[in-house]
Amino acid sequence: MTKPGWRDLAIGAILEKGGTALEFKTGDWRTYKPIWSQEKCTSCLFCFIYCPDFCIEIEDGKMIGINYDYCKGCGICKEICPKQAIEMILERR
Amino acid sequence: MEVVSTIFPYTAWNVPYIHSAFENSAATISGVEAAYKAFKKKGKIKKKLNFIAFGGDGGTYDIGFQSLSGAMERGHDILYVCYDNEVYMNTGIQRSSATPMGAHTTTSPAGRVIPGKTQFRKDLTEIMTAHDIPYVAQAAPSHWLDLTRKVEKALSIKGPTFINILSPCPLGWRYPPSQTIEISKLAVESRFWPLYEVENGKHKLTYKPKKEVSMEDWMKLQGRFRHLFTGKNKNVIKDCQKQVDRKWEKLWTLQS
Numbered sequence: 001m002t003k004p005g006w007r008d009l010a011i012g013a014i015l016e017k018g019g020t021a022l023e024f025k026t027g028d029w030r031t032y033k034p035i036w037s038q039e040k041c042t043s044c045l046f047c048f049i050y051c052p053d054f055c056i057e058i059e060d061g062k063m064i065g066i067n068y069d070y071c072k073g074c075g076i077c078k079e080i081c082p083k084q085a086i087e088m089i090l091e092r093r
Numbered sequence: 094m095e096v097v098s099t100i101f102p103y104t105a106w107n108v109p110y111i112h113s114a115f116e117n118s119a120a121t122i123s124g125v126e127a128a129y130k131a132f133k134k135k136g137k138i139k140k141k142l143n144f145i146a147f148g149g150d151g152g153t154y155d156i157g158f159q160s161l162s163g164a165m166e167r168g169h170d171i172l173y174v175c176y177d178n179e180v181y182m183n184t185g186i187q188r189s190s191a192t193p194m195g196a197h198t199t200t201s202p203a204g205r206v207i208p209g210k211t212q213f214r215k216d217l218t219e220i221m222t223a224h225d226i227p228y229v230a231q232a233a234p235s236h237w238l239d240l241t242r243k244v245e246k247a248l249s250i251k252g253p254t255f256i257n258i259l260s261p262c263p264l265g266w267r268y269p270p271s272q273t274i275e276i277s278k279l280a281v282e283s284r285f286w287p288l289y290e291v292e293n294g295k296h297k298l299t300y301k302p303k304k305e306v307s308m309e310d311w312m313k314l315q316g317r318f319r320h321l322f323t324g325k326n327k328n329v330i331k332d333c334q335k336q337v338d339r340k341w342e343k344l345w346t347l348q349s
Contacts (some may be wrong), residue, residue, distance in 0.1 A: 088271075
């Protein structure tokens with residue numbers, strides 16, 4: 001990411017658009033990566049409500065995956081899962 | 094400007110916001126709410142808008158306390174949310190008046206001289222109750238339904254409302270991030286952080302702890318209390334337990 005200089009910013013360092021945090025991917029902060037097992041998952045969605053980064057993807061009330069663009073690998077989903085459907089593994093890039 | 098939800102020059106907010114210095118968030122939102130009232134009177138705005146201010150425990154319990162107290166007394170139609178992680182994390186783990194007794198911080202270092210912080214924590218929720226505002230509540234992220242209900246209720250009530258939310262902090266409390274919800278749950282079960290609300294001066298427990306969890310059970314999971322489990326510091330845990338029991342009994346009589 002290149003940081004803008006002060007001349008590039010609006011007066012008062014105001015941000016003119018909202019919701020731009022989506023453009024800033026924080027997934028590369030991760031050390032451990034959650035791996036989701038579809039067979040074990042019952043879509044209770046506890047992980048969805050507790051995930052601090054809204055990385056649990058759902059469709060029609062069912063879990064469909066994990067968004068690795070923003071997941072920081074905190075492991076809360078693994079701890080909270082009643083069916084042990086999420087496993088944390090060391091990230092390899 | 095924005096540094097809370099993400100780093101500058103990005104922002105996560107999709108609603109208008111002001112990022113002010115943290116000690117004057119209550120003063121800032123008072124001004125915005127007063128301007129909204131004036132515009133509404135002149136018919137320039139017709140929509141109902143919600144006003145929410147967020148502050149950490151340092152900005153709420155300590156340095157922002159007088160602006161918060163003033164805003165509550167003036168009766169602005171706002172919701173103030175305090176994210177209480179019991180320490181000044183922004184500047185790197187300094188004690189605040191929300192830090193519990195015995196906790197190690199950089200300004201209350203555990204060692205030969207003191208066993209971590211030597212004072213009890215301030216009970217801000219009760220201080221807010223003393224302001225006689227329509228709604229005050231205490232919540233924790235582990236009990237999410239209780240938390241979301243309280244926020245909905247606070248926003249539906251006219252006048253100043255206050256919600257104090259315990260926010261476990263892996264770095265400052267010294268525990269693995271994955272334990273966050275468990276730590277929050279045990280804080281509630283151990284009666285250290287009772288979930289209750291005060292509506293028009295009436296106390297009501299919204300969750301009654303089901304298990305017997307002592308302060309020791311909760312403290313031993315956190316590195317900031319590690320020194321309390323060795324040698325002569327054990328009596329600090331007893332003191333903390335006594336304080337928690339005393340406060341719980343008081344709350345119990347208030348709600349019944």
